Amino acid sequence: MLSTSSLNVSPPVEVRNLTVAYDNDSPILTNLNFTIETGEIFGILGGSGSGKSSVLRNLIGLRKPRAGQIFIFGRDLWAGEGLHLNQCRHLFGMMYQGGALFGSMNLIENVAMPLRKFTTMSTESIITAARLKLSLVGLDGFEYHLPAHISGGMRKRAAIARAMALEPGLIFLDEPSAGLDPITSAELDQLILTLARNLGIAFGIVTHELGSIMSIVDRAILLDRTIQGIVATGRPVELAKMTSPPFVAAFFNRRPLSIPGV
Amino acid sequence: MNLTVEEQIGEARVLVIGSLLVGIPVVNWQPMETLLKKKAKSTCVLIFDLTGVTALDLNGSAQILTAISRAEKVGWAVKTTGLPERFTTIFQLAREALARPMAPPPPRISIMEELGRTMLALGRDIKNLVAFTGELIVEFFRLAIHPLTFNWRNVLTVAERSGVNSVPIVALVAFLVGLIIAFQAAMLLKMFKAEIYVATLVGISVVRELGPLIAAIVLAGRSGSAFSAELGAMRAAEEVDALITMGLSPVRELALSRVLAQFLTTPIVTLIACFVGIMGGSLVLLAMGYTLTAYWVRAIERVSLATFLIGFFKSFVFGFTVGAISCQRGLTAGDGPRAVGVATTSGVVTNIVVIAILDSFFAVIFYVVDL
Incomplete structure (x- = not known):
C-alpha cells in the first residue's frame, strides 16, 4: 500500500505530451501538457465532444493513452500494468458523474468498502472512519440510507466521501454539477473548496458548468477538438476576459460560435 | 507505529508513537484492550x-477516536495530551x-x-399480470377488427429474431432430451426384449409434453429474456414514458408485435422440436440394430390426432405466455440499469413457473375430459 505522504514532494498530476485517442481512431487531442499542484482545484474544461472525458479516462487509469506520460505524485501511471497500475490508482479518488455508488450497500458500507479491502484497520475503526468521511461531506444522519433513497446531490457527496476513504491527496470529479439545482450545485462547490483548503486535497474537475468554474476553480485548461489540444490555460477570471481565440471568448461568455442556418 | 501503556495509581497513560x-501498518491497540479489561470495574x-x-x-484520527470511545464506554475518564500543533486541525x-x-x-x-410483504407483493404482481393480459387481449381484438392499421413488418422482424434464430438451440436441446429418454428407457425395456417400445414412448412423450415444454422453456430463456431486457432498457431511458405522453399505448406499440411474433412462432418451433426430439431417440434404436423406418412407424403410430393437437394447442398458449410475461416484466421494470437485470431475471423465472403450472393444469384437464 502506498501513502501519498511519502510522495508529496511531486505534484499530484503531471501530464507530458499526452495524445488522446479512441481505440483505433486517429487522435482527438495531441501534445497535452499540464500540472495539478497540491491543494489546487484544477479544471479540465471543454465543450461537448472535446475529449475531456477521454483525458479523464487516461488520468484515472481506465484507458491507456496513445502516447505521452502521466505522473501521479511522481509515479508514471502507465509505466506498467496490473499491480503497478493498481498501486497508482490508490493514490487518487474518483467521483463519477452519477456517483457510481454500489446500490446494494448503504452509504456507510459504500465508504467503508475500500478501507475493508485495503487496510488492516479494525471493523470499529473502519466504521468510525466511514462515519467521519460522511459527516465531513454533510451526510451525518444518512449513514444507513441506500443510494436509491437519497437525492442526486447527496449521491455525489457520498461518492466524494468514498473517494476520500483511502486519504488520497488527489480526487478527480467528473461533471460534479451536472443535473443538480443551483443551490445543491453551490453547496457541492463549497464542499470541494472546503476539502481542498482544509485538507490540502488537489481536485481535477472535468466540467463545462461556468458557475462552478468561476466560483471554485483555481486554474484550468480549455480543450478544443478543432485544434486537437489546449486552446487556453490560466485562472478562469483571466480566461473569461480573453477576446481571442474566438472559441475561448464564446465558451466563457456563453455565445454561439456560429448561428445555425445563418 | 508503536503503542505502550504505563500504569500508575488512579490513572494510566497510553503513549502513541x-x-x-x-497504508502504514495500523496501531495494535491490544495493550490498551488488556488494560480496559483488567480495570473495567474501577473508574x-x-x-x-x-x-x-x-x-x-x-x-488515523478515526483510530484514536475509536479507542477513546471504547475507554469512555467502560467508564474511564479520558484526556488527550501532547498532539503536535500541526495535527490539531x-x-x-475529525x-x-x-x-x-x-x-x-x-x-x-x-x-x-x-412474509406479509412478500405475499402482498405477489398479490400485486398477479393483479398487474392479469390486468396486462386483459389489455393485451383487448389489443388482439382491436387488431382482428383493424388488421391493416398494424405494422406487420415489426412482427416479421421480431419473429425472425425470437423464432427463427432460436431453432438451432431448441433443436439441439430437443435432440439431446430425445436421446436421453430413449437411452434410459431402452436400458429398462431391453430386459423384457421390448426395446422397440422405446419409439412409442419417445413419440408420445415428445409430441404431447416434452416438445412444447422444451420449446417454451428455451424460448423463455432466449427470446423472453431479450424482450424483458429491451423493454426494461427502454423504460429506464424514459422511451416508454415518451410514448405515453404522446398518447400512444406501450402495450400496442411495443408489446403487441412481440407477443404476436412469439404466439405465432412458438408452435412452429415446437413442431421442429418434436421432429428433432424423435430423431434423437432414433439413434439409440439404430445402435441396437433396428431400422429408421421401423423406429418411425412405431414412434408415430401411437401418436393420435388428439395427442398431436394437445401438444400443438399448448405451444400456442406457451408462446402467448412467454411473450406476455416477458413484455409485462420489461414494461414494469423499475428505474436504473439494475432494474433491467431484475426485470429480465423475474421474466424468465415467472415464465418457467407459469409454464410448469399451466402444463400441470392441462394434464389434469385433458385427463378429466379423457383425451
Whole structure:
C-alpha cells in the first residue's frame, strides 16, 4: 500500500505530451501538457465532444493513452500494468458523474468498502472512519440510507466521501454539477473548496458548468477538438476576459460560435 | 507505529508513537484492550499521550477516536495530551465530525413482516399480470377488427429474431432430451426384449409434453429474456414514458408485435422440436440394430390426432405466455440499469413457473375430459 505522504514532494498530476485517442481512431487531442499542484482545484474544461472525458479516462487509469506520460505524485501511471497500475490508482479518488455508488450497500458500507479491502484497520475503526468521511461531506444522519433513497446531490457527496476513504491527496470529479439545482450545485462547490483548503486535497474537475468554474476553480485548461489540444490555460477570471481565440471568448461568455442556418 | 501503556495509581497513560496514516501498518491497540479489561470495574483516568505522533490523517484520527470511545464506554475518564500543533486541525476536524449524531440503524424486519410483504407483493404482481393480459387481449381484438392499421413488418422482424434464430438451440436441446429418454428407457425395456417400445414412448412423450415444454422453456430463456431486457432498457431511458405522453399505448406499440411474433412462432418451433426430439431417440434404436423406418412407424403410430393437437394447442398458449410475461416484466421494470437485470431475471423465472403450472393444469384437464 502506498501513502501519498511519502510522495508529496511531486505534484499530484503531471501530464507530458499526452495524445488522446479512441481505440483505433486517429487522435482527438495531441501534445497535452499540464500540472495539478497540491491543494489546487484544477479544471479540465471543454465543450461537448472535446475529449475531456477521454483525458479523464487516461488520468484515472481506465484507458491507456496513445502516447505521452502521466505522473501521479511522481509515479508514471502507465509505466506498467496490473499491480503497478493498481498501486497508482490508490493514490487518487474518483467521483463519477452519477456517483457510481454500489446500490446494494448503504452509504456507510459504500465508504467503508475500500478501507475493508485495503487496510488492516479494525471493523470499529473502519466504521468510525466511514462515519467521519460522511459527516465531513454533510451526510451525518444518512449513514444507513441506500443510494436509491437519497437525492442526486447527496449521491455525489457520498461518492466524494468514498473517494476520500483511502486519504488520497488527489480526487478527480467528473461533471460534479451536472443535473443538480443551483443551490445543491453551490453547496457541492463549497464542499470541494472546503476539502481542498482544509485538507490540502488537489481536485481535477472535468466540467463545462461556468458557475462552478468561476466560483471554485483555481486554474484550468480549455480543450478544443478543432485544434486537437489546449486552446487556453490560466485562472478562469483571466480566461473569461480573453477576446481571442474566438472559441475561448464564446465558451466563457456563453455565445454561439456560429448561428445555425445563418 | 508503536503503542505502550504505563500504569500508575488512579490513572494510566497510553503513549502513541509514530505515523498514523493509511497504508502504514495500523496501531495494535491490544495493550490498551488488556488494560480496559483488567480495570473495567474501577473508574480511572486514561491519558492518551500523542506527543510521539509523527504523521496523522483522518483515518488515523478515526483510530484514536475509536479507542477513546471504547475507554469512555467502560467508564474511564479520558484526556488527550501532547498532539503536535500541526495535527490539531485535522484531529479537531475529525472530532467535530464524529460529534454529530449518527442515524440509528434501520430496524430489523421480522420474518412474519417479511412474509406479509412478500405475499402482498405477489398479490400485486398477479393483479398487474392479469390486468396486462386483459389489455393485451383487448389489443388482439382491436387488431382482428383493424388488421391493416398494424405494422406487420415489426412482427416479421421480431419473429425472425425470437423464432427463427432460436431453432438451432431448441433443436439441439430437443435432440439431446430425445436421446436421453430413449437411452434410459431402452436400458429398462431391453430386459423384457421390448426395446422397440422405446419409439412409442419417445413419440408420445415428445409430441404431447416434452416438445412444447422444451420449446417454451428455451424460448423463455432466449427470446423472453431479450424482450424483458429491451423493454426494461427502454423504460429506464424514459422511451416508454415518451410514448405515453404522446398518447400512444406501450402495450400496442411495443408489446403487441412481440407477443404476436412469439404466439405465432412458438408452435412452429415446437413442431421442429418434436421432429428433432424423435430423431434423437432414433439413434439409440439404430445402435441396437433396428431400422429408421421401423423406429418411425412405431414412434408415430401411437401418436393420435388428439395427442398431436394437445401438444400443438399448448405451444400456442406457451408462446402467448412467454411473450406476455416477458413484455409485462420489461414494461414494469423499475428505474436504473439494475432494474433491467431484475426485470429480465423475474421474466424468465415467472415464465418457467407459469409454464410448469399451466402444463400441470392441462394434464389434469385433458385427463378429466379423457383425451
